[in-house]
Amino acid sequence: MHDVVIVGAGPVGLFLACELGLAGCSVLVLEREPEPRSPWRAEPLGMRGLSAASVEAFYRRGMLQPLLTASGVHDDPDADADADADADEPSPPRTAGHFAGMMLDPAKVDVAALPFRLPSPAPEGMLTHLEAVEAVLSERASELGVDIRRGVTVSAVAQDEESVVAKAGEHAYAARWLVGCDGGRSAVRGLTGFDFVGTEPQVTGYTLHATVADPGKLRPGFNLTPSGMYIRMPAEGHIGMMDFDGGAFDRSQPPTRDHLQTVLRRVSGTDVTLSAIHLASTFTDRAMQTTTYRAGRVLLAGDAAHIHSPLGGQGLNTGIGDAMNLGWKLAATVHGHAPDGLLDTYARERHPIGAAVLDWSRAQVAAMRPDAHGQAIQAVVRDLIGTRDGTTYVFQKVSGSSIRYDLGGEHPLVGRNAPDLRLQDGTRLGDLMRDGQGIVLDFSVDRRLRGSAMGWEGRMRYAAGPARNDLGSGAVLVRPDGVVGWAGDRHPDREAFERAAVPWFGSPVA
Structure with missing residues (x-):
């Protein structure tokens, strides 16, 4: 019997596995997909943004440099990061993100107003891709003795007061605890009976890799239009778009070239031509969350516990935050030295964070609506992020620096992510x-x-x-x-x- 079975070998499941393995727990990870590599996980389609808090999590576990290397970040950024880390005062961020496709100017971020911020070798944020993240985490997990088994589809979950069993075909995998990190369509969530509540979608979103006959007709970057939104990514032929159809098209039928071209022409207001579609998928802005993150000996983390639109890249970052919060608490419980109620603080601390991310996602979709209401909201937001205070507020939200758990106590540092405090001898x-x-x-x-x-x-x-x-x-x-x-x-x-x-x-x- 393992101490913990984790279902799902994405970034959240693997990060949690590393945390548990680091604490000396015996861990088994079960993954439905038979192979780790996929064009949807490699660049450009697998590109994701890591927030400052997520990058810092890799830094604090000694995995930052492998992640930078796997992500293709080389000499100059590292040198800049070292220079920033040696400074006495933090420097302004290089990028600041966006709200509903409205880009923030990093020069308008009031660094002095950011709570308890100190220079660190960890960048404020970075672009990477899922394949790089999972490769780094998989290697680290293996070094820590984690057993990762692929091509395993969990079909049943049963538990009693002492253990939990995940069944897959003729096999049964027993553990003291089971954690579902198996994504937005989580089998663990459904098989265990978690309540999953929230709001229905307003849009069908599309991600595609295509050959564009006339790419000059599409403006680079985020583009809010009177008919929707589209993104022309830096990688050739990588396009995203959102169509306010109430989510009707999502997974209702295959996204053909004709359909994708029709939607792109409508939301871009151009007669752009898609010559060929190499890969395409759909998504929605459905925003749902489980009412609790624990049912007996089964816990949830990442998209298994909360789903929303991918705007702002909050899903991956929230999931890594879940794993970082849960790992040490579950390990202490496994080893028998956890104080009463420690494991319950996982949901108490992380559920409000997930709920806030869902609302942040909903607010962005509302601001993007191609109608008079959406246009009015956009005008207000543009005025606000044109100010130093407004930009700083939004940056704190998207970077995770505004997160503070309610742990009691009067000191303003309590409940916050600790800054990279440094002793005089250089130890960080x-x-x-x-x-x-x-x-x-x-x-x-x-x-x-x-x-x-x-x-x-x-x-x-x-x-x-x-x-x-x-x-x-x-x-x-x-x-x-x-x-x-x-x-x-x-x-x-x-x-x-x-x-x-x-x-x-x-x-x-x-």
Whole structure:
């Protein structure tokens, strides 16, 4: 019997597998597709944007450089990142994203207004493709002893108080816990009976790779039009478009060349000609979320728990956030040192994040509507993102820097993703997090937390010394997922630290 069976070997399932493997759990990953490679996962069709929080997750687990290499990011960006990391103050972002296809000007991001931001070797965000992400994660998972089996379709899930069994054909895979990371049409979600609620679609979206006879008729980048939206990607023949048909066409019939050309001509307002279609698929803006992320010994993460339109690239990033949050909590539960209720904090913390992403997606679709209402919303949004405050607000949302869990406590750092705090000797928080343990950074003069922190050896690491920038704190407790669980002032209270550590790491060893 494995400790955990994960269904789905996409980025979310693989990242979770790495987190559990890093913590010493026995993990089996079951994937329906027989082969990892697919034109839908390679560039250009598999291109995705990783937010600052997602890139930082790879950095903190020692996988950033392999990801940059696999993504084709080479010397100059790395050199720039190193220079930024050595600076005393963070630099403006190189890109800032968009809202409903309305691009943000990175020069208008007020860096000083971003909460507790410090320079880091991790870029603010990056373009990659699914094949690169999955290759890096698969290799890391294998190094950690994770068993990945492909061509396995789960057809039934049964559980009792002690275990859960995933059935596939004549095989049964037993584990103490099962996590569904198997996408928007999750078999685990349906077989376990999770409630999946939300709003129905307004659009059919299309992604295609085509030969365009007259590409000059299509403007590059995002284009909002009186009839819809289209995107001409940098890669030749890579086009996206959205048609406000109520989602009627999605998966109702194969997207033929004639149909795709008709839709593209309508939304672009041109007589562009598609000579040939090499690949094409459809999607919608259906926005749905499970009412809970756990049913007994079955949990959900990523698109299995929440789906929405791909606008802004929030799906992959939200899923990686789910995996980062769940991994250490489930591992502690497996090993028997999780305090009561720790696993329940996964849904309590991540469900509101998923709900907010769904609303962000809905708002963008509403702003893109090809009618007078949509045009009016666009005008308001363009005015707002034309201002420094407006651009900064939207950037915080799309980058994930505005996320703060409600963990109690008065210190403004608590509940936020920890900045890359750096000691005077050059040691960075990111350097200390590669083994997946919690971290105590003690900046106090008398190192007053040293003995206390040792009560959690194997679950928490202690590092001390003056910092280049301590952000006004005397000590911080950082959970394994990089979230600040507690922060003290210049003279941190040892008893307050111990009280704060117990809900995350259990009782200390005497």
